[in-house]
Amino acid sequence: MSFTLIIGNKTYSSWSLRPWLALSAAGVPFQEKLLPLGSDMFRETLAEFGTSGRVPLLLDGEVKVWESLAIIDHVAERHPDRPIWPQDPAARGMARSIAAEMHAGFQALRNELPMNLARPPETRAITSKAAADVSRILSIFVEARRRFGADGPFLFGRFCAADAMFAPVATRLATYMVPLDPISESYVQAILAQPDFVRWREAALKEEWVVAEDEVDWPEVKRF
Known part of the structure; x- marks a missing residue:
C-alpha cells in the first residue's frame, strides 16, 4: 500500500501536523505533498479531489480520506500491527x-x-x-x-x-x-x-510563507 498525505504550511497547519506526526511516529511509510495555504496551487489541487477543499487529505489508492482524526483511524485500520492507539x-x-x-x-x-x-x-x-x-x-x-x-x-x-x-x-x-x-x-x-x-x-523554520491570520502580532511578524 502507498499513502500520500497532502498537507499545508508546517509553520501554521496544526491539522496537517496531527496525522503526519501519528504516521511518522508509528513508522507508517507515506509520501508528503505540501501545498502553500491560500495559494492557487492549494485551491486548484484540492478542487481536483472533490473533498472539503482543506488539508490534510490522505490518498490511499482510489480512497480519499480527509479530516485528521479520520485519517489516523483509516491508517490504524490499514496497519493494525502499528502502535497508533494504545493496546490496553x-x-x-x-x-x-x-x-x-x-x-x-x-x-x-x-x-x-x-x-x-x-x-x-x-x-x-x-x-x-x-x-x-x-x-x-x-x-x-x-x-x-x-x-x-x-x-x-x-x-x-x-x-x-x-x-x-x-x-x-x-x-x-x-x-x-x-x-x-x-x-x-x-x-x-x-x-x-x-x-x-x-x-x-x-x-517549518525554513519556510518563507506568512499567513497573516495566524500572526497574532500582525502587522508585525515576529521570528526567531
Missing part, C-alpha cells in the same frame, strides 16, 4: 475520547493562540473562554499521565495518536508561555523533543 482497552478508550474532544472542541484556544512554530515564545493575554480551554486541556494531560503514563513521557506512556492530536496544543502552550503545572510542563517538553516533531519544526 481502558487507555485506548480514553485516548480515543480525548482525541475526539480535541478534534471537536477548544475553539477559543485555537482562535486566540494559533499554532505558529516560527514565533518566539512570548506571553499573550487570553479571554476567559480560552482560559477555560487551557484548564480542561491541562486536566486531560494530568489525568492521562497519572493513570496511564508510567511507561514513558507521553499521555499513555508511549507516543500514540492522542499525542499527535494534542501536539499542536503543546506548541501553543510553549509559544505563548502559558503557565503550566509540573506534569503538563514535562509533557509539553516531551512533545517538543519528540524526534518526528523536531523534524517537522526544522522544516
Whole structure:
C-alpha cells in the first residue's frame, strides 16, 4: 500500500501536523505533498479531489480520506500491527475520547493562540473562554499521565495518536508561555523533543510563507 498525505504550511497547519506526526511516529511509510495555504496551487489541487477543499487529505489508492482524526483511524485500520492507539482497552478508550474532544472542541484556544512554530515564545493575554480551554486541556494531560503514563513521557506512556492530536496544543502552550503545572510542563517538553516533531519544526523554520491570520502580532511578524 502507498499513502500520500497532502498537507499545508508546517509553520501554521496544526491539522496537517496531527496525522503526519501519528504516521511518522508509528513508522507508517507515506509520501508528503505540501501545498502553500491560500495559494492557487492549494485551491486548484484540492478542487481536483472533490473533498472539503482543506488539508490534510490522505490518498490511499482510489480512497480519499480527509479530516485528521479520520485519517489516523483509516491508517490504524490499514496497519493494525502499528502502535497508533494504545493496546490496553481502558487507555485506548480514553485516548480515543480525548482525541475526539480535541478534534471537536477548544475553539477559543485555537482562535486566540494559533499554532505558529516560527514565533518566539512570548506571553499573550487570553479571554476567559480560552482560559477555560487551557484548564480542561491541562486536566486531560494530568489525568492521562497519572493513570496511564508510567511507561514513558507521553499521555499513555508511549507516543500514540492522542499525542499527535494534542501536539499542536503543546506548541501553543510553549509559544505563548502559558503557565503550566509540573506534569503538563514535562509533557509539553516531551512533545517538543519528540524526534518526528523536531523534524517537522526544522522544516517549518525554513519556510518563507506568512499567513497573516495566524500572526497574532500582525502587522508585525515576529521570528526567531
